[in-house]
Every structure is written in C-alpha cells, then in structure tokens.
Amino acid sequence: MRKPDFNDLVWFQAVAELRSFTKAAAKIGVAQSTLSQRIKDLEARMGVSILTRTTRNVALTAAGERLLETISPRFAAIEDDIADLMALRDMPSGSIRLTLSDHAFESVVWPKLKPVLASNPDIAIEFSIDGGFRNIVEDGFDAGVRLGESIEKDMIAVRIGPDWRLVAVASPSYVARRGVPEHPQDLIHHNCIGMRHITSGGLYSWEFEKDEQPLRVRVDGQLVFNNAYAMIDAAVSALGIAYMPENIVAEALEAGTLVQVLDDWSPFFEGYYLYYPSRRQNMPVFKILTDALRHKA
Numbered sequence: 001m002r003k004p005d006f007n008d009l010v011w012f013q014a015v016a017e018l019r020s021f022t023k024a025a026a027k028i029g030v031a032q033s034t035l036s037q038r039i040k041d042l043e044a045r046m047g048v049s050i051l052t053r054t055t056r057n058v059a060l061t062a063a064g065e066r067l068l069e070t071i072s073p074r075f076a077a078i079e080d081d082i083a084d085l086m087a088l089r090d091m092p093s094g095s096i097r098l099t100l101s102d103h104a105f106e107s108v109v110w111p112k113l114k115p116v117l118a119s120n121p122d123i124a125i126e127f128s129i130d131g132g133f134r135n136i137v138e139d140g141f142d143a144g145v146r147l148g149e150s151i152e153k154d155m156i157a158v159r160i161g162p163d164w165r166l167v168a169v170a171s172p173s174y175v176a177r178r179g180v181p182e183h184p185q186d187l188i189h190h191n192c193i194g195m196r197h198i199t200s201g202g203l204y205s206w207e208f209e210k211d212e213q214p215l216r217v218r219v220d221g222q223l224v225f226n227n228a229y230a231m232i233d234a235a236v237s238a239l240g241i242a243y244m245p246e247n248i249v250a251e252a253l254e255a256g257t258l259v260q261v262l263d264d265w266s267p268f269f270e271g272y273y274l275y276y277p278s279r280r281q282n283m284p285v286f287k288i289l290t291d292a293l294r295h296k297a
Contacts, residue, residue, distance in 0.1 A: 096142045136275075
C-alpha cells in the first residue's frame with residue numbers, strides 16, 4: 001500500500017465518531033459525495049472494509065474499530081502538541097463551539113465572557129442556544145453547559161454558577177381573577193404557561209419539593225414556549241402562571257408586575273456546569289474559557 005493520506009484518516013475519524021456521513025461532511029466542510037468517495041478510496045488502498053453503510057446509519061467493521069482505536073490517541077496527541085505550541089503566542093487564538101440554554105447564556109455565561117472576548121480578539125466562540133440535551137461529541141461541539149444533575153459520567157465538569165431555584169409567578173391581575181394556588185396540585189385548575197423540551201419534544205412537568213418530599217405536576221394551559229424570556233412576557237400579560245428561574249424574574253417581582261406563588265414549594269437546583277471531553281482541557285483557548293467561567297463561591 002502506498003503512503004497513506006492523513007486527511008483521509010482524519011475524515012474517517014469524523015465519520016466513525018459521528019456515525020454519519022452527513023454530519024461528518026458538515027463538520028469538515030466538504031460535500032457528502034466527496035467524503036464518501038474518499039473513504040471508499042481509503043478502503044481500496046487498505047484492502048479492507050472499515051465502514052458498513054445502511055440507509056439509516058453508519059457502523060464500524062472490526063477493521064474500522066481497530067483503525068479508530070489506533071489513530072484517535074495519536075491525533076489527540078498531535079492536537080495537544082499543537083496547542084502547546086500555540087501557547088507560546090503572545091495572543092491566544094482559536095475557536096470554540098458551545099451549546100447551552102438561553103437561561104445559562106443570559107444569567108451565567110455571557111456576563112463572564114464579554115470582557116474576555118473584548119481583551120482577546122483572536123478568540124472566536126459560536127453559541128448554539130437551545131434547551132435540548134445535545135451530544136457534544138456527535139454534534140461537533142467543543143463543550144456544553146448543563147445543570148450538574150444531567151451531565152454524563154464520562155465528561156469533565158467545571159462548576160460555573162451557583163445553585164438556583166424555580167419559582168411560580170403570575171401577574172397581580174391574574175391572581176386577582178383566578179385566585180392564588182395553595183398547593184401545587186391546585187395548578188391543574190389554572191392556566192399554566194408550559195415549556196417544551198426541544199430534544200424529547202415533551203412538556204416539562206413542574207418539579208416541586210417541600211419537607212424533602214418531591215412532587216411533579218403535569219400542568220396544562222393556553223400557551224407553550226421553548227424560550228424562558230417569552231414566558232415572562234406572557235406571565236406579565238396576565239396570560240397564566242409560569243415556572244421560571246428566580247433570577248430572571250427578580251426585576252419583575254421587585255417592580256410588582258409579577259407576584260410569586262407557592263414559595264414554600266420552590267426547590268433549589270444544582271447550578272450550571274461547563275462539561276467537555278478530557279482532551280479539550282489542554283487547549284490554551286479552552287483554558288481561558290474555563291478560567292473565565294469557573295464559579296467562585
């Protein structure tokens with residue numbers, strides 16, 4: 001076999017890790033047909049099949065598994081060596097793709113990163129803001145932000161925010177018209193503003209707790225959103241009760257445009273964490289991001 005083209009190996013690694021020619025082609029920035037042909041050429045030169053293709057997915061053959069196990073640590077080591085060399089630059093540079101919710105972005109991440117970006121013009125960050133649970137490896141992200149309770153065990157996690165709680169809020173005119181719920185179960189008789197999970201497609205069941213006794217309530221109502229800030233406006237407009245992170249409704253509560261109900265049932269949740277695969281931690285630009293976001297109690 002002639003000397004291998006290392007680009008082909010890099011492209012194979014992308015397909016193997018993402019299990020998709022479509023996702024791998026998008027990540028690399030080439031046409032899917034070009035990527036498919038290059039993998040076929042690689043297989044022809046090696047004389048073995050390394051991928052099994054079906055109409056629904058891509059799987060590794062035994063030879064493909066062995067090839068991936070061989071090249072992945074070597075490419076990771078090369079990335080680390082290059083990162084070490086880049087650390088010698090006067091100005092750090094690089095790009096990061098980050099997935100997170102609108103609440104995490106507004107309340108924790110953006111306030112901390114604005115000054116970092118202003119003083120590091122060669123650092124580029126792409127934010128993908130949605131409420132879904134993304135597989136950061138398969139979807140091509142460098143890192144993600146989630147609540148501590150929902151992070152996979154094989155990820156490194158760095159705490160970036162304090163504990164916070166959800167609170168049920170409504171406008172004064174709504175509670176004057178419909179009454180104040182005394183127990184979470186009373187919510188089934190109210191117009192509640194729902195939140196839909198992007199990943200699962202299901203509606204969020206409101207989580208309450210009192211005297212260490214958790215309670216979930218499946219609420220119903222006229223409105224459903226996948227954005228927390230749209231829910232605030234709906235609640236202020238007397239269109240129902242919303243269940244919101246306390247810090248983003250604090251101003252409305254102080255101004256009196258919203259009032260809190262079921263306060264003694266509102267639990268605290270573990271704060272946000274930045275999570276990422278272990279090999280990312282040696283990138284200088286990633287270290288800057290992590291240090292800037294790290295929670296200081």
